[in-house]
Amino acid sequence: MKSHLKSLIEKDMREDSRKLDEHRKIKIEYGISTSAEGSARVTIGDTIVIAGVKMSLGTPFSDTPDEGVLIVNTELLPLSSPDFESGPPNIKSIELSRVVDRGIRESGAIDVKKLCIKKGEKVWLLNVDVYPLNDAGNLFDAASIAAIAALKDTKIPVVKDDKVEYKKRGTKSLPLDGYPVECTVYMIGDKLIVDPTTEEEELVEARLTVATYGNHLCAMQKGGVKGLTPEEVEKMVDLAVKKTDELRKLLK
Amino acid sequence: MTLTKRSDGRKFDELRPMEAKVGVIKRANGSAMFKIGNTQAIAAVYGPRELYPGHLQNPEKGLLRCNYNMIAFSGAGDRVKPGPSRRSREISMVTENALNSIVDLNQYSNAVVDVFIELVNTDAGTRCAGICAAAMALADAGIPMRDMICAVSVGKVEDKIVVDLNYDEDSAEKGVDFPVAITARTGKVTLLQMDGLLKKDEIKDLLRAAKKAAEQINKVQVKAIREKYEK
Amino acid sequence: MSEILVKDKDIVIPGQLLATGMDYLPASGTLRDSDKIVSSIIGIASLNGRLIKIIPLTGPYVPRRDDVVIGKVVDIGFSGWRVDIGWAYQANLSIRDATQEFVEKGSDLTQYYNYGDYIMTRITNVAGSKIIDLGMRGPGLRKLTEGRLIKIIPSKVPRVIGKQGSMITMIKENTNSRILVGQNGFVWISGVNPEDETRAIEAIKMIDQESQTDGLTESIEKFLKGEKK
Numbered sequence: 062m063k064s065h066l067k068s069l070i071e072k073d074m075r076e077d078s079r080k081l082d083e084h085r086k087i088k089i090e091y092g093i094s095t096s097a098e099g100s101a102r103v104t105i106g107d108t109i110v111i112a113g114v115k116m117s118l119g120t121p122f123s124d125t126p127d128e129g130v131l132i133v134n135t136e137l138l139p140l141s142s143p144d145f146e147s148g149p150p151n152i153k154s155i156e157l158s159r160v161v162d163r164g165i166r167e168s169g170a171i172d173v174k175k176l177c178i179k180k181g182e183k184v185w186l187l188n189v190d191v192y193p194l195n196d197a198g199n200l201f202d203a204a205s206i207a208a209i210a211a212l213k214d215t216k217i218p219v220v221k222d223d224k225v226e227y228k229k230r231g232t233k234s235l236p237l238d239g240y241p242v243e244c245t246v247y248m249i250g251d252k253l254i255v256d257p258t259t260e261e262e263e264l265v266e267a268r269l270t271v272a273t274y275g276n277h278l279c280a281m282q283k284g285g286v287k288g289l290t291p292e293e294v295e296k297m298v299d300l301a302v303k304k305t306d307e308l309r310k311l312l313k
Numbered sequence: 314m315t316l317t318k319r320s321d322g323r324k325f326d327e328l329r330p331m332e333a334k335v336g337v338i339k340r341a342n343g344s345a346m347f348k349i350g351n352t353q354a355i356a357a358v359y360g361p362r363e364l365y366p367g368h369l370q371n372p373e374k375g376l377l378r379c380n381y382n383m384i385a386f387s388g389a390g391d392r393v394k395p396g397p398s399r400r401s402r403e404i405s406m407v408t409e410n411a412l413n414s415i416v417d418l419n420q421y422s423n424a425v426v427d428v429f430i431e432l433v434n435t436d437a438g439t440r441c442a443g444i445c446a447a448a449m450a451l452a453d454a455g456i457p458m459r460d461m462i463c464a465v466s467v468g469k470v471e472d473k474i475v476v477d478l479n480y481d482e483d484s485a486e487k488g489v490d491f492p493v494a495i496t497a498r499t500g501k502v503t504l505l506q507m508d509g510l511l512k513k514d515e516i517k518d519l520l521r522a523a524k525k526a527a528e529q530i531n532k533v534q535v536k537a538i539r540e541k542y543e544k
Numbered sequence: 545m546s547e548i549l550v551k552d553k554d555i556v557i558p559g560q561l562l563a564t565g566m567d568y569l570p571a572s573g574t575l576r577d578s579d580k581i582v583s584s585i586i587g588i589a590s591l592n593g594r595l596i597k598i599i600p601l602t603g604p605y606v607p608r609r610d611d612v613v614i615g616k617v618v619d620i621g622f623s624g625w626r627v628d629i630g631w632a633y634q635a636n637l638s639i640r641d642a643t644q645e646f647v648e649k650g651s652d653l654t655q656y657y658n659y660g661d662y663i664m665t666r667i668t669n670v671a672g673s674k675i676i677d678l679g680m681r682g683p684g685l686r687k688l689t690e691g692r693l694i695k696i697i698p699s700k701v702p703r704v705i706g707k708q709g710s711m712i713t714m715i716k717e718n719t720n721s722r723i724l725v726g727q728n729g730f731v732w733i734s735g736v737n738p739e740d741e742t743r744a745i746e747a748i749k750m751i752d753q754e755s756q757t758d759g760l761t762e763s764i765e766k767f768l769k770g771e772k773k
Binding site: 342343361420422425454456498538542544 | 555557558559560561573575577585586600601603604606631632633672673674697755756
Binding site for chain 1: 337338339340341351355356357359362380382384385386387388389390391392395396427429430431433434435436
């Protein structure tokens with residue numbers, strides 16, 4: 062049955078009649094949490110991912126005393142798929158966390174220097190937590206969009222007497238300049254597709270995640286076992302760049 | 314001290330606005346969302362499926378396993394650290410007991426039915442919201458049930474009995490928090506906890522208030538189930 | 545005093561009171577609690593004389609002897625194959641129940657059924673939840689060739705088939721597709737072209753999601769004819 066789906070893709074067709082380089086319908090909703098300083102829900106087809114930002118005050122790392130701290134974390138909730146198990150984060154979850162984290166961090170879109178309150182002593186800590194609620198494929202793109210959308214939605218809380226006033230929503234947005242976005246291109250046979258469904262993901266032999274920001278690439282991750290020729294890498298990057306430009310428009 | 318008005322303007326026996334939806338997670342065998350005020354729970358049911366470690370398998374009937382968890386940005390204060398805590402493990406257990414009293418897993422010997430409850434936004438009453446969502450999710454999964462169940466936190470703020478405490482009331486000094494799960498048809502109490510100072514003869518009034526509130530919650534659950542299946 | 549509290553074809557939910565008194569008899573999907581009969585599942589009430597039964601609208605597949613199901617070969621051992629039939633535990637297909645050929649000890653069993661193959665098979669024995677035996681003797685029981693496999697709610701299988709196969713025949717004829725439906729809710733579809741195949745799958749998914757029976761045939765027919773170019 063797997064080879065049947067694969068033969069569809071060889072004919073440039075998808076099980077749900079999409080084009081190979083076409084995403085399912087994407088929806089971004091902001092402010093879905095009353096508790097987080099910023100939040101978003103992203104749906105891509107049947108895939109649902111939520112993300113929230115919690116801000117707190119803390120001490121900076123000693124090697125970057127004048128910079129705030131940004132950490133992206135994702136957890137593959139067993140609620141969202143029969144394939145995810147309870148327990149400490151597994152490698153799949155860690156990779157997703159790190160890939161989404163790097164896409165945002167390396168872009169420099171968030172000016173972490175502006176998140177410093179007192180050099181060497183007090184800075185803002187930004188925790189971006191991303192959770193799939195339903196994994197119907199392509200968590201990479203969904204998690205990346207959700208994380209950046211939650212940051213876009215974030216308001217810096219008011220600080221009074223060195224304490225964060227969580228109850229009132231702040232008025233100032235984060236020092237966020239533009240939107241780094243990731244797209245993962247998947248290789249099945251010698252075809253390239255984006256936004257696979259769960260069934261299509263099972264056929265994937267290699268994937269390449271590309272984060273873009275402005276006219277730069279800012280992070281990449283190759284996944285899967287199959288080796289890629291340099292030409293294939295270029296083709297995958299070209300497609301990812303084209304798609305991230307489209308995805309970025311959804312954030313405007 | 315006498316309470317004349319609740320902090321959010323509700324009547325003493327008034328629940329916060331509720332919302333419920335069944336079938337919110339397509340990959341699960343059953344799922345539901347339950348929201349009461351700013352507390353929102355999502356529950357997913359997987360199974361019956363293979364149970365391991367094998368020594369937990371029971372050849373006479375299936376096992377119900379619950380996992381309650383608060384997501385990192387669910388609370389209005391600090392970030393909740395991921396992973397199980399003593400609190401979440403205890404709540405998972407009392408939830409499991411409450412739901413076990415109504416499910417019938419005799420046909421599913423050796424297998425497990427997993428219930429995952431995630432609190433996505435919290436403002437007190439989270440274990441109760443979790444049970445409300447889980448009961449709908451179990452029904453949606455087609456797991457045989459003797460009854461429906463819902464839960465509500467009643468309690469005391471100063472001298473008054475109030476239902477469905479919000480966070481301010483729950484954390485008020487000398488407040489009493491009294492979460493109760495009640496079966497819909499038979500009116501059995503299947504979860505009961507209490508924190509605070511209470512007089513023995515106040516229990517009757519608290520349980521009466523809980524029962525009345527549970528009837529309203531049950532209507533919301535039934536409506537949500539019917540909305541999915543009567544189309 | 546006995547009283548019936550639901551009408552035939554009413555949609556009921558778990559815990560709902562169906563009848564009081566001892567004159568009515570609880571059948572599948574219901575339970576008796578002293579003098580009351582209560583539904584234990586979400587389903588459609590079916591009243592037949594004194595018998596009250598609930599036809600489930602959702603629920604897992606529980607293996608029964610003589611069910612014809614579709615399964616996936618997930619493991620191969622010395623004496624046969626392990627098959628996923630959508631139940632918590634895998635079913636067993638032994639060599640002697642799989643083929644009439646003489647299979648020499650130690651032969652390569654993948655030549656019959658390989659990992660990942662889907663088979664149309666019959667449950668020959670159920671002894672508890674972990675001992676489920678399969679057999680390949682009977683009309684139509686075979687390895688399935690290339691096609692798409694989807695899973696539907698097992699209790700919707702009779703609707704996908706329809707009265708005397710009317711529904712499935714209509715879908716097959718309007719989509720030029722071959723379709724096999726297992727009692728376990730696994731459905732195999734193989735069309736002449738991918739477009740028709742996708743349309744057949746969409747029609748089956750529509751039936752899977754619909755609760756009410758009234759007008760179902762008409763709406764599926766409309767869908768199949770309407771979208772046809």
